[in-house]
Amino acid sequence: MSNETDYRAVVNPIYLTAKTAVCLMADAEIPGADEIVRKLGVNHSDLGMADPDMMLGNELVVEAKYRTMCRLIEESGIKTNADLPCGYTPKALHMTEKGLRFVGLDLPIVAQEVEPVILSLAAHPDQIQIHGIDATNLDSLITALSDVDGPVCISTEGMMMYFTESEASAVVSNISHLLAKHGGCWITPDPEFMVQFFLTFQSVLGEKAIRKLEDSRKTATGQSDVLNLTNSFIIRPTDIKGTLETSYKFLQKHNLKAERINLAENMPELNAYRKLTPDQITAFKTAMANCFYWKITLDENQKLQTEKQETKPFELSYTLKDKMFSASLSGRMDTITAPELLKAWEKEKAENEITAVEIDCSGLQYISSAGLRVLLMIYKSLEDKSRFRMSNVSDDVLEILEVTGFDQFLLRV
Ligand SMILES: C[S@@+](CC[C@H](N)C(=O)[O-])C[C@H]1O[C@@H](n2cnc3c(N)ncnc32)[C@H](O)[C@@H]1O
Structure with missing residues (x-):
């Protein structure tokens, strides 16, 4: 691997899904999207979505989400929109034209790439900030919002489904903390994203829907390296009632409550209708009456927990002796910090023969899937796997480790 950017991309490839999203927005002629795609130099054909039916279904989902979310954020009346994750969308341009302040939050690799592009296209760049954060890392979010006065409308599109159970729990807890600190609300289509996909594809593609949906799921999981696209926050179309209950309980644990907002009642007209027959448009609009976005707020009836757990900064020290790589980790190993271990490992491996690895986790407080991905890469590159020890x-x-199943590999001995 050649440079810093490569390590950051390797530990969390989910960011690639955001490039697909902005290309679909450009297809739907969402203002600003095409300019962003051109400035990023993204090539549609690299994104693995060539099938026209699959593109149409995805374009409808993406445009409906983007336009409805913009409307809901504006209608919240809150003057600051914190978009978590902001990806590469033109939302900053739209929101600031409407007089809102925009704080874009995404992984450092995305924030760094998108910031100059957005600022160069903005009519009100002074109203836009973009920060590199990790949604599981509360300190990074608090710092990013430190100079925001008044309430925030946090918007989350296309992120929660990529998280493991512990990551989703960390993110929901962090959002609860931010709402307790700043006031405001959290608006997101994510809990019922599967329902929206399913009903969109079914209403416009009929019998082909299931096959095309499966192809779309494979593209998303392939790009993100995430297999399940589910956790306790996410509603499953096969058990809406049961999973709604689970999700509400999950929110309650973090002092939050949800109001479901009907998509059909709030969705503006879409450009993508130009690609549909009148019957398809009617079927699509009818289907969207069964889709809901969530407006989540603090549950004032519950005791507020604004206290923040102390986290130690991430630290890595390591030695190489007798072909043994011994590392000691402390603090949080997440998307922001995991590249440090990967970089150290790649450097040592390139220069030395390594036959054993020992990872001392006595100071390790938290590990996200980005950290697990790095440990798995190290484990896999050992010839004799029994010589990996944590x-x-x-x-x-x-x-x-147990919930993600990584204990089966990493803690075998
Ligand atoms: C499907 S994209 C959605 C982006 C944007 N909201 C949109 O609608 O196009 C998923 C985004 O989640 C971001 N992401 C993944 N893991 C994250 C994390 N731990 N913290 C913050 N952002 C994360 C990725 O970088 C990517 O931009």
């Missing part, structure tokens, strides 16, 4: 794993980290 020691002093805390109960919290052990739980994450």
Whole structure:
């Protein structure tokens, strides 16, 4: 691997899905999207979505989401929109034209790439800030919003489904903390994204829908390296009632409550209708009456928990002796910090023969899938897997390893 950017891309490839989204927005002629795509130099054909039916279904979902979310954010009356994750969309341009302040939050690799593009296209660049954060990392979010006065409308499109159970829980807890600190609300289509996909594809593609949906799912999981696209926050179309209950309980644990907002009642007219027959448009609009976005707020009836758990900064130290790579980790290993271990490992591996690895986790407080991905890469590159050892794993980290199934590999010996 050649440079810093490569390591950041390797630990969390989910960011690639955001490039697909902005290309679909350009197809739907959402203002600003085409300029962004051109400035990024993204090539549609690299994104693995060539099938016209699959593109049409995805374009409808993406345009409906983008336009409805913009409307809901504006109608919230809140003057600051914190878009978590902002990806590469033109939302900053739209929101600032409507007089809102826009704070874009995404992984450092995305923030760094999108910031100059958005600022160069903005009529009100002074109203736009873009920050590199990790949604599981509360300190990074608090810092990014530190100079925001008044309430925030946090918007989340296309992120929650990529998280493991522990990551989703960390993110929901962080959002609860931000709402307690700043006031405001959290608006998101994510909990019922599967329902929106399913009903969109079914209403316009009929019998082909299931096959095309499966192809879309494969593209999303292939790009993101995430297999399941589900956790306790996400509603499953096969058990809406049961999973709604689970999701409400999940929010309650973090002092939050949800109001479901009907998509058909709030969706503006879409450009993508130009690609549909009148019957398809009617079927699509009828189907959207069964889709809901969520407006989530603090549950004032519950005790507020604004106290923040102390986190130590991430630290890595390591030695190489007798072909053994011994590393000691402390603090949080997430998308922001995991590249450090990967970089150290790649450097040592390139220069030395390594036959054994020992990772001391006594100071490790939290590990996200980006951290797990790095440990798995190290594990896989050992010829004799039995010579990989993790020691002093805390109960919290052990739980994450067990729930994700990584314990089967990483803690075998
Ligand atoms: C499907 S894209 C959605 C982006 C944008 N909201 C949109 O609608 O196009 C998923 C986004 O989640 C971001 N992401 C993934 N993991 C994240 C994390 N741990 N913290 C913050 N953002 C994350 C990716 O970088 C990517 O921009």
